[in-house]
Amino acid sequence: MSEFTLVNATMADGSVTNVGVAAGVIKFIGNEVMGESIDAKGLVALPGFIDLHTHLREPGFEQSETVLSGSRAAALGGFTAVHAMANTMPVADTAGVVEQIKSLGDEAGLVQVQPIGAVTVGLGGERLAELGAMANSRAKVTIFSDDGKCVSDPLLMRRALAYVKSFDGVIAQHAQEPRLTENSQMHEGNVSAELGLAGWPAVAEESIIARDVLLAEATGSRLHICHLSTAGSVEIIRWAKRRGIKVTAEVTPHHLLLTDELARTYNPVYKVNPPLRTDADVKALREALVDGTIDIVATDHAPHPVEAKECEWAAAAFGMLGLETAASIAQLVLIDSGESNWQRFSEVMSLNPAAISKLADQGQLLAVGNVANITLINPAATRVISGGGASKSSNQPFEGIELPGTVIHTIYRGAFSVRDSKLAK
Amino acid sequence: MQSRTVLTSSDIDRAVTRISHEILESNQGSQDLVILGIPTRGAILAKRIVDTIAKFESIDTDAVLGTLDITMHRDDLASKPTRNPAKTVIPAGGLDGKVVVLVDDVLFSGRTIRAALDALGDYGRPSAVRLAVLIDRGHRELPIRADFVGKNLPTSRDERIRVLLTESDTENEVVIEA
Amino acid sequence: MKHLVSVADLTREAAIAILDTSLEMSEVNDRDIKKLPTLRGKTVVNLFFEDSTRTRISFEVAAKRLSADVINFAAKGSSVSKGESLKDTAQTLEAIGADAVVIRHHASGAAHMLANSGWVKGSVINAGDGTHEHPTQALLDAFTLRSAIHTDARGKGLDGVSVAIVGDIAHSRVARSNLVLLKQLGAKVYLVGPPTLLPNALVKRADGFSYSLDEAISTFKLDAVMMLRVQLERMTAGFFPSEREYARIWGLNADRLALLGSETFVMHPGPMNRGLEIDAAAADSKNSLVLKQVANGVSVRMAVLYHLLSGGENE
Numbered sequence: 001m002s003e004f005t006l007v008n009a010t011m012a013d014g015s016v017t018n019v020g021v022a023a024g025v026i027k028f029i030g031n032e033v034m035g036e037s038i039d040a041k042g043l044v045a046l047p048g049f050i051d052l053h054t055h056l057r058e059p060g061f062e063q064s065e066t067v068l069s070g071s072r073a074a075a076l077g078g079f080t081a082v083h084a085m086a087n088t089m090p091v092a093d094t095a096g097v098v099e100q101i102k103s104l105g106d107e108a109g110l111v112q113v114q115p116i117g118a119v120t121v122g123l124g125g126e127r128l129a130e131l132g133a134m135a136n137s138r139a140k141v142t143i144f145s146d147d148g149k150c151v152s153d154p155l156l157m158r159r160a161l162a163y164v165k166s167f168d169g170v171i172a173q174h175a176q177e178p179r180l181t182e183n184s185q186m187h188e189g190n191v192s193a194e195l196g197l198a199g200w201p202a203v204a205e206e207s208i209i210a211r212d213v214l215l216a217e218a219t220g221s222r223l224h225i226c227h228l229s230t231a232g233s234v235e236i237i238r239w240a241k242r243r244g245i246k247v248t249a250e251v252t253p254h255h256l257l258l259t260d261e262l263a264r265t266y267n268p269v270y271k272v273n274p275p276l277r278t279d280a281d282v283k284a285l286r287e288a289l290v291d292g293t294i295d296i297v298a299t300d301h302a303p304h305p306v307e308a309k310e311c312e313w314a315a316a317a318f319g320m321l322g323l324e325t326a327a328s329i330a331q332l333v334l335i336d337s338g339e340s341n342w343q344r345f346s347e348v349m350s351l352n353p354a355a356i357s358k359l360a361d362q363g364q365l366l367a368v369g370n371v372a373n374i375t376l377i378n379p380a381a382t383r384v385i386s387g388g389g390a391s392k393s394s395n396q397p398f399e400g401i402e403l404p405g406t407v408i409h410t411i412y413r414g415a416f417s418v419r420d421s422k423l424a425k
Numbered sequence: 426m427q428s429r430t431v432l433t434s435s436d437i438d439r440a441v442t443r444i445s446h447e448i449l450e451s452n453q454g455s456q457d458l459v460i461l462g463i464p465t466r467g468a469i470l471a472k473r474i475v476d477t478i479a480k481f482e483s484i485d486t487d488a489v490l491g492t493l494d495i496t497m498h499r500d501d502l503a504s505k506p507t508r509n510p511a512k513t514v515i516p517a518g519g520l521d522g523k524v525v526v527l528v529d530d531v532l533f534s535g536r537t538i539r540a541a542l543d544a545l546g547d548y549g550r551p552s553a554v555r556l557a558v559l560i561d562r563g564h565r566e567l568p569i570r571a572d573f574v575g576k577n578l579p580t581s582r583d584e585r586i587r588v589l590l591t592e593s594d595t596e597n598e599v600v601i602e603a
Numbered sequence: 604m605k606h607l608v609s610v611a612d613l614t615r616e617a618a619i620a621i622l623d624t625s626l627e628m629s630e631v632n633d634r635d636i637k638k639l640p641t642l643r644g645k646t647v648v649n650l651f652f653e654d655s656t657r658t659r660i661s662f663e664v665a666a667k668r669l670s671a672d673v674i675n676f677a678a679k680g681s682s683v684s685k686g687e688s689l690k691d692t693a694q695t696l697e698a699i700g701a702d703a704v705v706i707r708h709h710a711s712g713a714a715h716m717l718a719n720s721g722w723v724k725g726s727v728i729n730a731g732d733g734t735h736e737h738p739t740q741a742l743l744d745a746f747t748l749r750s751a752i753h754t755d756a757r758g759k760g761l762d763g764v765s766v767a768i769v770g771d772i773a774h775s776r777v778a779r780s781n782l783v784l785l786k787q788l789g790a791k792v793y794l795v796g797p798p799t800l801l802p803n804a805l806v807k808r809a810d811g812f813s814y815s816l817d818e819a820i821s822t823f824k825l826d827a828v829m830m831l832r833v834q835l836e837r838m839t840a841g842f843f844p845s846e847r848e849y850a851r852i853w854g855l856n857a858d859r860l861a862l863l864g865s866e867t868f869v870m871h872p873g874p875m876n877r878g879l880e881i882d883a884a885a886a887d888s889k890n891s892l893v894l895k896q897v898a899n900g901v902s903v904r905m906a907v908l909y910h911l912l913s914g915g916e917n918e
Binding site for chain 3: 185189190191192193194195196197198265266307310311312313314315
């Protein structure tokens with residue numbers, strides 16, 4: 001394994017120093033130089049990013065994405081770990097499937113691929129999947145989610161929350177009351193009424209979150225809320241955290257930047273679940289990310305083939321790409337806005353997701369002795385987003401938008417997965 | 426852009442009076458006569474002609490005067506900006522067996538009149554169709570000629586003739602622009 | 604003007620121009636030879652993903668009276684049912700050389716998609732997309748009302764005319780198109796219906812609203828009431844408890860007709876559920892414009908086809 005020194009890198013606290021890496025770990029932080037010198041002047045060195053919400057589509061939907069193509073996109077986006085959502089075919093609801101996904105990730109070797117297990121068999125919402133078997137498998141699953149579907153049955157949700165306590169697991173809820181969102185196409189509001197597209201009301205998300213934080217309190221379990229999208233949801237999480245309930249929450253980059261006005265184009269690239277909301281929601285989500293009410297940014301990277309998006313809105317699939325643009329949007333919201341700093345950036349992109357997932361060797365501050373999962377970005381660079389990048393799909397919602405910051409190097413376990421913004425292998 | 430007046434207000438009035446007389450003369454009176462103006466300025470001229478005739482003959486203006494819009498029969502619809510069609514008014518007696526005099530302001534390529542003849546067929550079968558124009562500027566593209574002409578005006582193709590009538594333009598004159 | 608996807612694309616002037624042209628077209632429809640050579644050589648495709656014999660026939664007659672060639676394409680499948688996708692269908696039509704595609708689709712935005720996709724080069728006319736818009740219906744409603752109110756309607760709008768649209772506003776493409784177009788023409792538009800079917804966002808754009816038809820009749824000096832068809836599946840979805848209750852509160856019956864007075868016109872886009880949203884007494888009254896609406900459909904669609912398909916590239 002190579003030895004190198006990142007020379008004159010800017011740390012999250014603003015200090016400028018050298019970082020030496022050898023044998024996969026950080027050997028020193030200081031003025032020395034060892035091995036190959038890599039100029040990191042102007043680059044911010046951060047703990048490798050961790051995505052808690054990625055759809056890698058394999059097995060079953062390899063025309064959209066594979067573990068390998070998704071790993072490439074992740075590495076280019078500065079990630080050193082991603083969590084593969086369970087809605088594959090077959091569903092990741094047994095030890096066998098989660099182990100298969102983990103080995104595909106190891107084989108790709110670009111990022112750590114950590115499987116998420118389904119809460120219920122086949123995402124059917126009726127019977128608990130073998131959560132213990134998945135937790136005890138080689139994949140060591142800690143996060144369980146029926147994402148794409150809500151665990152809407154309150155009794156089943158209560159049982160799942162209680163059950164995962166035995167191995168300190170966490171249920172990641174896709175909060176969507178199914179009856180309130182039958183055939184829903186976009187955020188329910190002025191725009192949906194004008195466009196004649198069936199609305200997805202905010203209350204359908206908020207009512208489930210309210211119920212689940214109370215269930216988490218009653219069971220004393222850990223609850224994670226996927227892709228928070230409304231100002232009302234933020235209020236409920238804020239209340240729950242004040243009350244000491246063990247709840248964490250994520251927001252996606254697209255919910256931090258885009259609004260339902262985009263649906264006026266009837267371009268299904270903007271169709272996503274939960275839907276793009278209003279300006280007021282975007283503002284509330286940004287504030288919540290800054291003040292800590294929302295713990296992490298997670299991409300909900302959801303690749304879809306062309307034919308699933310090149311059609312009328314109602315027939316199109318929900319979801320958008322996100323791995324290669326997430327860090328830029330987090331920078332926009334936290335740094336360029338002047339609202340926060342790189343330390344908070346590290347928390348929401350790396351430290352907090354690792355803590356929720358209990359990932360070893362990931363999401364650690366850059367410190368001597370820690371495994372070298374490091375992302376270096378150039379915050380001063382800008383780029384205009386075009387196309388789907390390394391993903392097999394091209395449902396790019398940020399097409400044509402100029403975003404700040406580019407990932408220059410991604411170092412995964414002491415080796416470059418991305419060097420000079422190009423995949424190392 | 427240069428412009429010069431080729432017909433003054435009184436020239437126009439004289440031409441209208443002369444055409445009116447010629448129509449009566451060739452028709453040997455006003456019986457079975459229908460005068461259809463092509464909007465916009467042809468319709469104004471047609472009304473002037475009928476008003477002039479009414480001074481000499483006792484006629485029911487409504488039974489003689491009409492308008493014929495030819496917009497929907499034009500052959501240049503695909504190449505020119507969309508025009509809003511104008512009103513067509515056929516006198517209550519219809520056109521069958523009548524002598525129809527079409528009236529237009531300027532006769533140029535002849536295509537407008539071709540469209541008018543086409544449109545006319547949808548409303549009836551006149552015994553004869555005549556053509557009256559205030560200006561004949563030449564450059565015909567179809568075998569069409571006017572029976573009654575206010576003034577023959579040799580022009581070059583790129584010149585523009587503008588007929589201004591009080592009813593639509595406040596002025597009353599014909600100018601040529603190059 | 605290239606496409607007619609939404610009435611919002613029409614300026615007041617453009618809308619009035621179409622209504623004026625419709626007036627000329629209605630005269631053509633009254634004469635012995637009901638045919639104009641205007642669109643000779645043009646091909647109009649009626650692309651219907653949703654059954655609607657009335658609308659299709661209306662467009663077909665309109666196109667034929669303007670001498671266009673008409674192809675009826677009833678596309679049953681959709682990409683939802685894994686049949687042929689909108690894109691494939693559109694490209695087939697493009698290969699045929701369609702100058703205009705009249706599209707009726709169950710998905711809101713389908714016409715917009717077709718017009719903006721680049722899949723077809725011709726004009727796109729929205730003949731009803733999901734619960735979004737039905738622009739030619741709104742134009743024929745405006746035309747019918749304008750002709751009923753003005754003896755010489757040419758060049759006029761609907762300034763100061765007050766219209767109540769009554770019923771399932773939430774799911775009505777007719778209501779959406781009329782709300783925008785009637786207001787564009789200067790009318791005051793009131794929305795009336797059960798709260799479950801009256802979305803706030805649309806109410807905000809109207810000049811007033813009421814949850815009670817009786818209240819609307821006594822409050823707004825109405826020149827016309829436009830009754831919307833009630834889809835029976837709304838009842839099973841719990842938007843209102845029963846047909847009887849709906850008819851009692853929002854139905855236009857003889858009593859309400861009397862309250863409206865002899866100056867108020869009654870309209871309905873059809874087909875009517877007699878005895879539900881409208882009684883025979885109202886539907887067949889001398890103030891009813893329902894039959895005129897049907898008759899005017901062809902004239903208005905001829906005008907729309909003319910305005911879209913004539914005119915060169917460099918307008």
